[in-house]
Each structure stands twice: as structure tokens, then as C-alpha cells.
Amino acid sequence: MFYQKYIVIESLIEELHGMDLSNEERHHLSTLLDSSLHHAILDEILSNLSEPDKNVFLLKINQNPDDEKLMEFLNQRIENIEGKIRKVSNDLIKEMHKDIKEAKQK
Amino acid sequence: MNFTSKKPAFEHLRKRWVAKHRTLTNKVLEKHGSIGRQLALGGIGGLMLLATPGTGLLSAPHLLASGGQILKDKDTNILLANELSGKVPKEMRALNPQEDEEIAAILTKNFGFKIAPSLEGKRLNRTYGMIGGEQHLYRYPGDNLFQHGDNAVDFAMYGSAGIAPHLGAWGYFAPSQTEFSEKDKMRERYYIAVQTFLAPGFAERTAEYRDFFKFRKMVVVNPETGQSVVTDIGDAGPAEWTGKHLGGSPEVMNYLGLAEGPRQGAVLYFFIDDPGDTIPLGPVKVKDTQS
Numbered sequence: 298m299f300y301q302k303y304i305v306i307e308s309l310i311e312e313l314h315g316m317d318l319s320n321e322e323r324h325h326l327s328t329l330l331d332s333s334l335h336h337a338i339l340d341e342i343l344s345n346l347s348e349p350d351k352n353v354f355l356l357k358i359n360q361n362p363d364d365e366k367l368m369e370f371l372n373q374r375i376e377n378i379e380g381k382i383r384k385v386s387n388d389l390i391k392e393m394h395k396d397i398k399e400a401k402q403k
Numbered sequence: 404m405n406f407t408s409k410k411p412a413f414e415h416l417r418k419r420w421v422a423k424h425r426t427l428t429n430k431v432l433e434k435h436g437s438i439g440r441q442l443a444l445g446g447i448g449g450l451m452l453l454a455t456p457g458t459g460l461l462s463a464p465h466l467l468a469s470g471g472q473i474l475k476d477k478d479t480n481i482l483l484a485n486e487l488s489g490k491v492p493k494e495m496r497a498l499n500p501q502e503d504e505e506i507a508a509i510l511t512k513n514f515g516f517k518i519a520p521s522l523e524g525k526r527l528n529r530t531y532g533m534i535g536g537e538q539h540l541y542r543y544p545g546d547n548l549f550q551h552g553d554n555a556v557d558f559a560m561y562g563s564a565g566i567a568p569h570l571g572a573w574g575y576f577a578p579s580q581t582e583f584s585e586k587d588k589m590r591e592r593y594y595i596a597v598q599t600f601l602a603p604g605f606a607e608r609t610a611e612y613r614d615f616f617k618f619r620k621m622v623v624v625n626p627e628t629g630q631s632v633v634t635d636i637g638d639a640g641p642a643e644w645t646g647k648h649l650g651g652s653p654e655v656m657n658y659l660g661l662a663e664g665p666r667q668g669a670v671l672y673f674f675i676d677d678p679g680d681t682i683p684l685g686p687v688k689v690k691d692t693q694s
Contacts (some may be wrong), residue, residue: 298554307549310558320563322413327559329420338429339442343435351438358442389423396419403411 299358299367300338303379306330308333312397330393334386341385345375436606444641459680479688480629487671491626506530507673510622513689514631517676518622525615528601530673532648534623536656536666538567540637542576543583544590551591559663564653572599572639573617590618593684594637596650597621597672601643620682622674623651625659625668631687632658633675658686 309330313323343351357367371378431439475563487507490502498506503520510518520530523607539551548566552558576591583670597616599605603613616636624631632655641647649672661668675682 301553306555310549310552310555310562312554313555313559316408316412318413320559322410322417323563324556324559326413326416327440329417329424329554330555331690333420333424333427336431339439340427340431340434343439343442344430351435355438355441392423393420396416396423400412400416400419401416 299364300364300382300386303382304334304338304390306334306390309390309393310399312394316397316401322389333393334389336388337385338382341381342371342375342378345378345381346371347374350374404503409455420532426674435685470500480631482629483509483624483631483689484629486513487624487629491531491669491671495533496531498531503530506671510624510671510673512689515690516623516682518673519676520673522619522674522676523615525604525612526602526674528598528603529648531669531671533646533667534595534649534656534659534661534670534672535641535645535647536564536662537594537596537638537640537650538565539653540567540571540576541579543578544575545580546575560657561653566656571637573597576637577661580634584606589684590635590637592635592652592654593632594652595621595623595634595655595672596638596639596640597636598643599636599639611651620677620684621672622675622687623649623655623659624671624673625661626671627668628660629689630658630660633682633684633687634672 310327313326316323318326338346342354354367354370357370368378374400375381431442435442487506488504490509492498492502498520500520507518507520520526539548542550548562549558551566552562571591571594576587599612599616602612602616614690615635616639618635618637620633621636622631623634632651634651634655637652638650642652647667649670651661653662656666659668659670661670
């Protein structure tokens with residue numbers, strides 16, 4: 298995904314690897330983590346784009362979700378989009394860290 | 404995906420994260436209308452909607468664009484497995500020259516690019532052997548395991564294999580992180596280790612053979628299922644005493660359907676004649692005309 302370099306999930310991954318989980322369980326949680334981040338970032342982006350730009354964004358991301366030019370497109374339309382992506386992902390990652398901490402006490 | 408885990412920690416986390424995911428998904432769907440829906444249904448978002456109960460968005464199989472790849476490969480390539488059945492010996496042994504040529508012709512026909520047991524007069528010690536799972540390789544100075552995955556699922560699937568304490572036979576894939584390219588990334592992701600040192604002629608012309616084998620593309624095929632991967636030679640090994648004939652990266656093993664259990668199995672491995680470097684590394688399906 299084009300936003301991958303702005304999110305830092307290593308600490309969460311380390312926590313998951315430190316838990317007593319089967320490969321299937323770890324895979325399931327990791328999929329939830331990836332997809333939750335994806336939706337949180339999508340919401341942030343779409344909330345800051347005009348309707349016509351949303352359609353262009355949709356077209357571009359469907360063509361190549363890894364295309365780094367997507368960030369150029371967003372940068373021209375949203376002020377500090379990189380910071381916004383970082384913030385929304387960091388907030389969610391912090392929440393998920395709390396969830397892991399609670400889970401470990403069960 | 405329904406689990407019957409009795410682990411309280413996992414159950415607690417799963418429930419929390421499913422609820423969190425559902426909230427985030429619904430927010431995108433409700434707030435951003437049809438565009439949100441189309442975006443959420445793509446890629447990992449679509450996968451999760453399919454896997455999450457209660458969203459009411461069960462939909463077309465094409466949405467399994469990424470996570471369904473393994474199953475899809477297996478389905479279409481089963482025709483190749485059928486064609487190979489009877490040609491690949493039941494016992495583990497080296498193929499004879501006639502078998503080599505017959506199987507190379509079948510693979511060439513199915514994949515649509517030239518596949519051969521030898522290239523430029525050079526060949527490996529065998530073309531049919533036992534593959535075992537390898538670890539990740541360091542790609543540039545300062546690389547670490549966490550850099551290898553693009554997302555959490557990558558880590559979950561491939562992270563547990565670990566990273567080898569030594570460099571591959573060709574050293575780092577790139578001299579530094581800044582010079583590390585997408586091509587280098589793919590080369591590590593889809594690398595195999597083959598017994599270059601047992602290739603006929605290697606001892607006499609080591610430098611020439613080393614240059615020939617370095618990142619040379621090979622197709623690796625699981626004859627039982629037809630699952631196939633375009634790989635590159637990224638390391639030398641395994642040692643003869645291991646009883647294995649080649650090794651595959653965690654990703655290669657996954658796409659061959661050999662990532663679980665003992666992480667080994669019988670495979671065919673042939674050179675790809677790709678002088679223009681046009682054939683991408685990664686899982687490969689039989690041509691449409693075959694399906």
C-alpha cells in the first residue's frame with residue numbers, strides 16, 4: 298500500500314509474536330490489524346477529499362495501490378497528509394497496544 | 404474464519420479487534436457512500452469484509468485478489484498437476500535426460516515461456532528433488548526481519564521463519580538500504596538455494612558457473628498440486644548430508660503449498676530462458692488457454 302512507509306507496526310508485531318498463538322491465530326489477528334489500519338487511513342483520506350477527487354483517488358488506487366504517486370496526488374490536495382496518516386495510524390496502534398496488554402492479563 | 408481457541412488472551416484480543424474493525428469499516432461505508440464501499444471492498448479491506456461476520460457484504464470471489472491467491476493458483480494449476488502425473492517418478496530420484504526434456508516441454512507449453520533443464524550448456528545436479536524451507540536472507544547492511552514484511556499479515560505468515568545468520572551466496576542483495584530496489588526485494592522474497600557446487604563442471608570453472616547461477620531464474624513446481632513459482636537462485640545449498648536438494652524462501656514454500664508441517668516436499672526445478680528479464684518473480688499460473 299502507498300501509505301506503508303508512514304505506519305510503524307513493528308512493536309505490535311513483536312507483541313503478537315511474544316504471545317502464545319498458533320500460526321492461524323496470529324494470521325487472523327494480523328489480518329484484523331492490517332485491515333483496521335487500512336480503513337482508518339481510508340476514512341482520513343476520504344474525509345479530506347472533494348467528491349471529484351475521491352473518484353480520481355478510487356481510480357488510481359484500483360490501478361496500483363502501491364503507486365507512490367498516490368501520495369503526490371494526495372499531497373497536492375490535503376495539507377500535511379503524511380502527518381495525518383501517521384497520526385491516525387499511531388492512535389489506532391496505541392489502542393491496539395492497550396488491547397494486547399489487557400489480553401495478556403486474562 | 405471460526406476459531407475454537409480456548410486461549411483467553413487470544414479470545415479477548417480477537418473480540419476487541421473484530422469489534423474495532425467492524426466500527427472502522429462501517430464508518431467508511433456509511434460516511435463515504437459508494438466510493439467508500441468500493442474502496443473498502445478492495446484488497447485487504449475486501450478480504451476482511453468477507454471474513455467478518457455481520458457485515459452483510461459477502462460478495463464475488465474476485466475480491467479475494469490477494470489473500471485468495473494461493474487457492475486460486477492451486478485451482479488453475481491442477482491441470483498441470485494432472486498432466487505431470489505419470490511423468491514424474493513416484494520415488495525420489497534424478498530424472499533421466501528424456502524425462503527432463505518431456506517435462507520441460509510440458510512446463511513450457513503450460514506457462515508460455517521457455518523452460519529447460521540446461522542453459523548455455525550448464526545444468527544443476529538434478530531437476531527433481533526434495534525442497535526444504537529456508538529462512539529470510541539479509542538484503543542490505545543493517546537489514547532486519549521486521550523490514551521484510553509489507554504488513555502485519557506478511558509478518559504473521561513469513562516472519563516466524565526467521566532470518567539466516569549468514570549472508571546468501573552472493574552477499575547482500577544491495578550495497579545499502581538507499582540503493583535497495585524493488586527488484587532486490589523480489590529477489591530475496593522468491594529466492595531458492597540450489598546445490599550449485601554439485602553442478603557438473605562447477606569445480607573446473609567456478610567463477611564462470613558462479614556468474615551464470617547468480618540470480619538465475621528457475622521455475623519450481625509442486626507436481627502434486629501444480630502450484631508453481633518463478634524463483635531466482637539466491638543462495639547455494641543445502642549440504643548433501645541434509646538429504647534435501649534445494650531450499651526455498653518462506654514465500655516460495657508458501658506458494659508451493661509446502662509451508663506447513665515439515666516444510667518440505669518433492670518439486671521440479673528447471674531453468675527459465677529469460678534473456679530480456681521479462682518474466683516476473685512470484686507465483687505463476689498456467690496460461691489461460693490451458694484452463
